Amino acid sequence: MKILTEDAVRHYKEEGFHFPERVMSAEDALWYRREVERTCSASANPAEARKGTISYRVKPYLLFEWAAELVRHPRVLDAVEDLIGPDILVFHTTMWWKTPGSSNRVPWHQDGTYFGLAPFEHVTAWVALSPSNLETGCVRIVPRTHGDGQLPHADVPDPDLMLSRGQTVVLNVDESKAVPVILSPGEISLHHTMAIHASDPNTGTDDRIGIGISYIPAHVRHVGPTRLTASLVRGEDRYGHFDLEPRPLSDLHPDAVAAHRKSDARFWEASRSIPEMAGIH
Structure with a gap:
């Protein structure tokens, strides 16, 4: 079902992003937020964390029923389909959680630098579960930078940076051109993998809680030797570039935890062979 207007699709193609697009009610967004707080807070499931499970904020859709439902939300997928077609995989998902007064920030970067995917057709759907505005530290994006191709990045050691090594694009970004991506709970933004943000x-x-879901069309492949995993969430996978991930049978089901660890291990194995992926956030 087409939900993006022709102007929205044109803006995405020309500027590299589109927002806001409402995909759920504020009440539904609050329900998801409560589920996030229940399962992915800093104090959630410390016993599992001690067993070596990676952060529940990375690919939570492999572990929790609420997250598996969210990445398959029909209206989110309708919007993504309008941009990349009907055969859709989830490659990665990260929760972005900033507490009030936190000094944490994200430096200027391109998502595609660290995914090792080709061609560059991945789109990030950023789902707001709390207010995302200038006060709470919303995403800011520089228009038309998605047309500049892959730009070099450098590591910037800084504990306040929310990327693993502080990876930052090596470019004097004209911040005066940046557009603040202001979203209310239940709205999403969509941005191209090469857009600088x-x-x-x-x-x-208030906490700023959002989930960045990385969607790719099924023909996109990983360029490294490691065979990675992804979740088919709409349409068909006629290419077989990834091992398909299972949907969790229940929260933290043993099979789900095993799939989560397996996916994470392969991802970091790939990061060792592809320098561009070594700093994936």
Whole structure:
């Protein structure tokens, strides 16, 4: 079902992003937020964390029923399909959680630098589960930078940066051109994998909670020797570039935890052979 207007699709293709697009009610967004707080807070499931399970904020859709439902949300997929077609995989998902007063921020970067995917057709759907605005440290994106191709990045050691090594695009970004991606709970933004974007610290009074879902058309492949995993969430996979991930039978089902660890292990194995992926956030 087509939900993006022709103007929205044109804006995405020309500028590299589109927002806002409402995909659920504020009440539904609050339900998802409560599920996030229940399962992925810093204090959630410490016993599992001690067993070596990676952060529940990375690919939670392999572990929790709420997240598996969210990445398959019909209206999110309708919007993504309008951009990349009907055969859709989820390659990666990261939760972005900034507490009030936190100095954490995200430097200027391109997502595609660290995914090792070709061609560059991945789209990120950023789902707001709390207010995302200038006070809370919303995403800011520089228009038309998705047309500049892959740009070099460098590591910037800084504990406040939310990327693993502080990887930052080597470019003097004209921040005056950046557009703040202001979203209310239940709205999403869509941005191209090569669009340069960043976010500032949360100076507001509420947590800023959002989930970045990386969707790819099924013909996109991983360029390295490691065979990675992905989830088919709409249409068909006629290419077989990835091992398909299982949907969790229940929260933290043993099979789900095993699939989560397997996916993570392969991802980091790939990062060792592809320098561009070594700093994936």
